[in-house]
Amino acid sequence: MPVLLKTTSPQDIENPYRVIPAEIYDIVQESPLIRTLKLRPDEPIVFKTGQFIELSIPGVGEGPFTPSSSHFETERMDVTIMKTGFVTNTIHQAKTGDRVGLRGPFGSHYPLDTFEGKNILILGGGCGLAPLRSLFLTLVHEIDRYNSITFFAGAKSPKDCIYKQAVDEWKQYPKVTFVRAVDEVPAGQEWHEDVGVVTVLLNKLDIDPADNPAVVCGPPVMMKFGARDLLEYGFREDRLYLSMEKKMYCGFGQCRHCVMGKYYACKDGPVFTYEQIKNEEDIWE
Ligand SMILES: Cc1cc2nc3c(=O)[nH]c(=O)nc-3n(C[C@H](O)[C@H](O)[C@H](O)COP(=O)(O)OP(=O)(O)OC[C@H]3O[C@@H](n4cnc5c(N)ncnc54)[C@H](O)[C@@H]3O)c2cc1C
Numbered sequence: 001m002p003v004l005l006k007t008t009s010p011q012d013i014e015n016p017y018r019v020i021p022a023e024i025y026d027i028v029q030e031s032p033l034i035r036t037l038k039l040r041p042d043e044p045i046v047f048k049t050g051q052f053i054e055l056s057i058p059g060v061g062e063g064p065f066t067p068s069s070s071h072f073e074t075e076r077m078d079v080t081i082m083k084t085g086f087v088t089n090t091i092h093q094a095k096t097g098d099r100v101g102l103r104g105p106f107g108s109h110y111p112l113d114t115f116e117g118k119n120i121l122i123l124g125g126g127c128g129l130a131p132l133r134s135l136f137l138t139l140v141h142e143i144d145r146y147n148s149i150t151f152f153a154g155a156k157s158p159k160d161c162i163y164k165q166a167v168d169e170w171k172q173y174p175k176v177t178f179v180r181a182v183d184e185v186p187a188g189q190e191w192h193e194d195v196g197v198v199t200v201l202l203n204k205l206d207i208d209p210a211d212n213p214a215v216v217c218g219p220p221v222m223m224k225f226g227a228r229d230l231l232e233y234g235f236r237e238d239r240l241y242l243s244m245e246k247k248m249y250c251g252f253g254q255c256r257h258c259v260m261g262k263y264y265a266c267k268d269g270p271v272f273t274y275e276q277i278k279n280e281e282d283i284w285e
Pocket residue numbers: 052062063064065066067079080081082083084085086087088089127130131244245246247248270
């Protein structure tokens with residue numbers, strides 16, 4: 001039987017509908033389609049890395065997003081958002097000083113207690129780097145607990161790379177290997193790092209997959225082939241963690257929008273092991 005990851009159920013939250021207002025105190029335009037909102041909630045929000053919150057724009061709507069900041073930061077929260085539709089387009093028009101609402105946190109988180117003493121692989125691309133940045137910053141905050149962190153990050157092209165401001169700093173952290181790849185380098189864009197889909201970076205991996213965790217997040221096609229390649233490499237199904245960003249509405253098991261076979265992505269996930277969901281239908285859609 002697959003082991004279920006710990007989650008925050010609606011029963012654990014006093015009132016899952018309660019909205020905590022937050023001020024946008026800064027905005028970083030990461031790429032043409034992705035920006036990071038730096039938020040100051042009116043009261044501290046305690047979450048575990050990997051969980052998500054529902055972010056609302058008054059009069060517009062709300063959507064699920066994973067904080068991209070460390071879970072050790074409770075008085076501020078970063079949320080990295082890609083423009084895809086109505087709500088996210090409106091979020092991309094927001095300005096410093098505007099206010100949004102936050103509900104949650106909801107769902108499962110990365111089981112950091114089982115990562116202790118391990119060599120951790122983080123693999124992601126596009127806006128899937130948002131929860132992975134949160135995981136990475138949480139891990140480096142207590143780096144002595146872990147043996148090493150290898151972070152492979154992908155993007156379509158150099159201009160689509162996010163967190164550019166932080167990369168040089170991340171590469172300097174002790175016990176950290178941070179490597180980037182882009183799918184292609186269009187004419188006129190400069191790039192001196194790896195080229196190819198992010199999984200090509202597995203050629204550089206130097207850890208024993210049998211006893212170490214791997215965490216993956218990205219667009220569905222990247223998740224599918226990333227999971228396949230990591231399993232072929234030798235990672236165990238119960239140590240391969242996937243953040244499943246399914247369509248959601250309520251965020252806590254009431255509306256059934258997020259059903260994946262016998263699971264609800266919102267309350268049983270969003271973080272699942274591959275072992276848990278491998279037999280469910282349409283997991284990569
Ligand atoms: C647990 C979780 C965490 C997420 N974290 C982030 C994050 O950190 N940053 C980020 O940019 N996005 C994240 N998403 C996706 C984000 O919630 C959606 O992109 C957003 O809600 C779309 O709203 P919209 O009104 O702008 O788009 P819509 O107009 O509703 O849809 C536009 C397009 O986006 C797709 N879409 C809509 N909802 C989702 C969804 N939940 N997941 C994937 N695609 C969707 C639609 O199929 C459609 O193609 C997360 C989703 C989940 C479930």
